[in-house]
Structure formats: C-alpha cells, structure tokens
Amino acid sequence: MLNKNLKSWIDVKADSDFSIHNIPFGIYSDKNVKHHACSAIGEYIIDLFELESADLLDMPRDVFEQQYLNAFIELGKTQTNKVRLRLIELLCDENSILNKDKAFFNKVFKKQSNVTMLMPVRIGDYTDFYSSIDHATNVGTMFRDPANALLPNWKHLPVGYHGRASSIRVSGHSFHRPKGQQKPADSEVPVFGASKLLDIELETAFIIGKSTEMGDSVTTEKADDYIFGMVLFNDWSARDIQTWEYVPLGPFLAKNFASTISPWIVTLEALEPFRVKGYEQTPKLLPYLEYKGDKNLDINLQVYLKPQNGKENLICTSNYKYMYYTMEQQLAHHTVNGCNINVGDMMASGTISGPQPHEYGSMLELTWRGTKPLKLEDGTERKFVNDNDTITIRGYCEKDGVRVGFGDCTGTLLPAK
C-alpha cells in the first residue's frame, strides 16, 4: 500500500512528520486568517481554503473556512480521501501551478512556525478507554493486588468511561495545577489544596468520521469507515484527587481540569501501511469483539519533560502496538448497545504502556508511585510533574524509509492559582 516512489517537489527532511505520505488535516490561524482548514508538508502548512479558491480541490469552499473540521469530515471519506489524494498529486507534480507560480505558492504555503494551530474539531462527546494491558496491570499491581492485577472484566471488554470535552485544548496551551479534595494516608478527614501528584497519561485518540443513529451498532468489520483519523493525547491526571474521589463512579475532577491533543488529524488512510498484528487475546472474546486482519498499528510514541528554561528529557518510549484492544474493537463495543456517535467525537486509548519500565506511559508507573524518581539531565528529580514543566508527546510511524508523524502534543503546567 506504501508507494515509495512518491516524491514531492517540496523539500521534506527525512525526519519530518509531514512527508508526502502523511497529508494530515488541521485548522490554523495567523494574523490574516481567523481559521482555515489546512494540511501539512515538510515545514509548511497548506491553506485548503486558498487552494479551493483557485478551484483546485473541487469541494464546497465553505467547509475550509470554518472554526473546525467537522463540516469537512461530514462530507464523508470518499470526499476527504479525494482531497488528500489530490493534495498528493499537486505536491508531486512539478508542473503544478503551486510549484510554478511563486505568488500563489506564498498564498497557499506558510511556514508552520509562522502560524498558530487551533483545535481541529469540535468534540461532541469524549470517551477514554483503558486498553493497554501493561498499564492496567501496573495500576492494578500498585493499587490492588499483584496476584489479581486485572479486574475480572478487563480481558472480556475494552473498559471505558466518559470524559469531559470542554477542557480539551490543542497543543501549546498551559493550565494551572488543579486544586481539590485529597485524603492523605495519615489523615482522618480529607483536606483541600493543590494536587501534589500531577501526572501525565501518554495516549492517542481517534476522531469519529461518520455519525450513527441511536440504536445502530458498528461492527469491527465496518469500524474503519467511522474512524476519520488519529491524534496524540495527554490525559493529565491528578492522582491524589483521583484516589479519593473515583469510587464508585470513576475519575471526575482528577481528569476534567485539562487534556491536550495534537493539532493534526493523521488520517486512517495515511496510517494503513503501518498496520501490524494485534495483541494475542486470551480468553476468546465474545463474537461482537472478534475481528479479522492486522488491526494494530506500529506507532512509536515518546514523552519529553522540559523544566522551565531547561532542556527536553526523554522520559518514556512506548508504542501503540502494545494496545490489547484495537480501535475497531473499542468502537464496536461502544456502539453495541445502540449508543450513537457523531462526527468529531473523540475516543482515546487510555495510557499506552509497554512491557519495559522505560515504556510506561505515566509518571505513576515510570516512578512506580514516586518510589523511583526520574533523574533529569539538569540534576533534578521528578516523582510527578512540577510547576512550569512542559510535557510533549510525539509519535510517528516509520517503515522502509517512509515516515508519517503527528507533530507535537505539548502542554505546560502552571502553578496553582
């Protein structure tokens, strides 16, 4: 499926996330543009509204000048794929007007460093799964019982819960350390204050590309028709608030103060060449969760921690392929009861940990509940995230010299208000 012969007349560095094989979608703004849909190649964004204004995409132009990509995505995969393939064509054709007409080039192409990326979609409902077996095992071992780390339902269904959509922000934002109730082990009663155990969760998420009606279910076989693409996701978590509040109805204030997503939606079509075999699932699942083919994805994932005025420290190297449940299974499960989904809904993976300690996707696991602090290059240590630390998640697929990546998913923790 990978056409290695594709070559753009635009110079793209070998380590760029935005090769000719990617062509993701996002929304940008700059001093002249309030919000336009765009794609990316190398160090540039490509203004799709300007391209369509020159009749180069054969699409309704208004979908490219909206605040979010929802209207574009609602055109359907036939149309959005057509746009992506057309962009690849224009970017590979040396005789394209884009390559020949410098003034037009400058209208359409802008350096990524000169624009601001905005939220790519209006997220209606946001769901978070809990589908990494290493993460669930680590958490179960720490908080419950190493001998029975996984709860009885875990290997029978992709456990998930509803999250807060309002506080999801695009990469580059900052937010204040949350305050809330915690119950210290040595206290009879809960206390109120800033969270002391502020954590990250390395996740990815998929964006729904096709709506259903209430009562409809999406099978694992058809699921890919409903998945527009993927983003990186940091599900910031206040562990001390979480421990006290989450029984019996799940995480609430421990998570809904802020989450970060990357601005580029990498399409499922761009990710297809990087499919790999799924996790071996034993015991056998109920039929509605069975699937055929290679449905996992080989996505390299990294987490960096940068202290204020300091350097980036690579603190975690993981991979999406460690997921026990696939996106297709998650979506089939989510809709098997008739729950309807809408274009722009976001479904996150849950923390993606691998089997090795450096592959753990949260500080909770990386420092094993603070017992093994991380040592940073500046000599300081971290048990959890400190005030003014910046966390960046990066992710990319690589195969046969072809790279498709997500760009940065960055958020900065400010001190409590």
Added chain:
Amino acid sequence: MLNKNLKSWIDVKADSDFSIHNIPFGIYSDKNVKHHACSAIGEYIIDLFELESADLLDMPRDVFEQQYLNAFIELGKTQTNKVRLRLIELLCDENSILNKDKAFFNKVFKKQSNVTMLMPVRIGDYTDFYSSIDHATNVGTMFRDPANALLPNWKHLPVGYHGRASSIRVSGHSFHRPKGQQKPADSEVPVFGASKLLDIELETAFIIGKSTEMGDSVTTEKADDYIFGMVLFNDWSARDIQTWEYVPLGPFLAKNFASTISPWIVTLEALEPFRVKGYEQTPKLLPYLEYKGDKNLDINLQVYLKPQNGKENLICTSNYKYMYYTMEQQLAHHTVNGCNINVGDMMASGTISGPQPHEYGSMLELTWRGTKPLKLEDGTERKFVNDNDTITIRGYCEKDGVRVGFGDCTGTLLPAK
C-alpha cells in the same frame, strides 16, 4: 417573592404546570415552523419569534429562530429574566395587543397538543451526580455492605461522573432495549444479549446559563448566577450491563444508550419561591462546599409506568428536597479544580430517592433488586421495565395555591433490535 396577585387573562387550570408564575423556555416545531423558541401558559405555547417580530420583547430576534436555546441563554440572565418578566406583563395586561387582536393571538399562541417540543438546548457536556443519600444508601446496602452503605468519600463531596450527551433525547421518544455483556451469577464467563434488568432513574438536571474559562471556579455563593434553570431527567440504566462493566471506571454502556429530558427549562427565578432548607450535612464539609441560606427546593416528583395500551400506574412519589447536596454545591465542586463550563451543559442530580419505600427513584430500589415486584392495576407485575412500557416523570412545586411544574418527561422502551 411569590406575587399571588398575578393573574393572566388566559384561563389557566389550577393543576396546570404552566401558571403565570412559571413562564419556562423551550423549542417547538409544527407544520409551519422548523424551530422557534417558546414559552408556555396553560394549555398554550407562546411563540417568542413571532412576539419579537412584532417588536414586543426588545431582544435580538435571531436568538428565537435557532435549533436550540443556547444563543438566547448566552444573552445572560439580565436579558432572559427581562423576557420572562415582559411575558408575565403581557399575559397579565388585559389591554395587551395579544388579548385584543385575535389574529395576532393565533399567530403567537398555539395549543401545546398541536406542536412538537424539541430538545431545548445543545448539551455540550453532561455530568451526572449521585447526591441523594437515600439512593446511595439503598444501593450501597444492596450491593456492598448494609453496615457501611455509604463509601468514605460520599459525605465529603458530591460524587459525580461524566455521561454521554449524544444519546439524550427530549420527552416523547422511544428507543430499543440495549444489548451488551452481562455476567450471570451462575456463569463462569460473560454472555451477550439484551439487558434483562432495564431500569429508570428519577432525576432532575440543571442547565448551565453562563460559561467560565478554564481555571475559573464558581463559589456556592455565586453558583445561582450560572444556573439557568431545571428540567426533569430519566437516566435509563441497564443494571446487568452496569454490574459487570462498571469497575473500576464507572458506568458506561449501562447508561449511554438513551436518556430522556423534559422539554421545558423552568428558570431558577420561577423556582426561587419554593426554596427550602437544605439537608443537615454532618460531618462538616470543607469550606468551598459550605453555603448560606435555603438552597434546597421543594419539588414534588412522580414516576408513572404505562404498559402498552394500558393505564398509567403511579409507581413512585419522591421530592427534590431529599437531596443531600444542593445544585450550588455540585457546581462549586465541579469547578473547584478549574474545569470550565459552557452554556447548555447539563448537570443531573442522580437518582432522587426519599426515605420511604414508595419514594425510591429506581425500579432497583422500588422492587428491592426484583425481590418485591410492583403490582400494576392490570394485574401484571414488574421487577424492572418491560418492553413497550412507557415511563413518565412529572414534577411540580406548589405553595399557597401557586403551582409551577415541568410538564412530562416521557420515554418508551421498545424491544431489543
């Protein structure tokens, strides 16, 4: 605060929910109108777009011809209260053009029985609390330990979780019994099938009337500025799916297949005269949850079950005043960590049970897990909801002969697909 002298020139029956003291807001459609904002008096809806078209409200007219009330609510309480008071004025003034001009009357007033009420707001995020002490105690007694029915956090914070907004439907809808995984007590492994324990939850919900920014917190003192009004809410629940799935991250597929809200938002201003003293809260709460004044509400609540082609059976009589936590406390808790809220967000009470068995707000409690079936007037019994049963929640305040009610919150359970 209750002006008992108010009297409309429109005839309003004593048992009408829509007295001159109410003046709620909603959205309707009929054969000529796609969606207009409206209020209600007696057996009529009042078309606010038509009123404003005659310059009678002094508001931007476009907020009254939208699919949802969000834009109207975003005008702010000063404006929305002004509209409500202006309506009361017009409806009490015998010399109003509405009373004098029959043709105009017929343009503005329509029999409620001749229109279809639509979803009143576009709900961004939906939160469900768990704030009735009798409900939490009943559930804890049944599923955990009668001696320690309430979990340690329950009396320290209003436990809540995020729900699914996409499947909330307005009164009058029907939906199919959900299918999903359950684990029967006598089975080693989970099975798949239609839920056998389909339940209701008698709830109310409040609609957010003013947005905040991330990082902001709303105090209990200021909370009422952010609450536009209330609706009735049925949080349909599949108990067998819930029991198997909900540990450790809370209810998911057991609830997100369908929820029902009543179409009329009764404003906080209309409810103010029915404030009563709040539940005695011991132990003392952390300062951010303390509040002053009478912040509970005396709202009579009823649940009716109607078999297909049968009669309505009153199966529960409860009251909002049994709530342990007030809306103001719920909102202060929800935002204490900086979680931002948006106009149109909905926050539900959780099942509202009273101390007496006929006051329990779910079938689970009313039949005590199916051990004490309800006897209906047609001689049949119910442990949970049967296919083709229609459930209606009703609610109203009454004081000194003045009544303010919510109208019906009705949903019908169809057989599994």
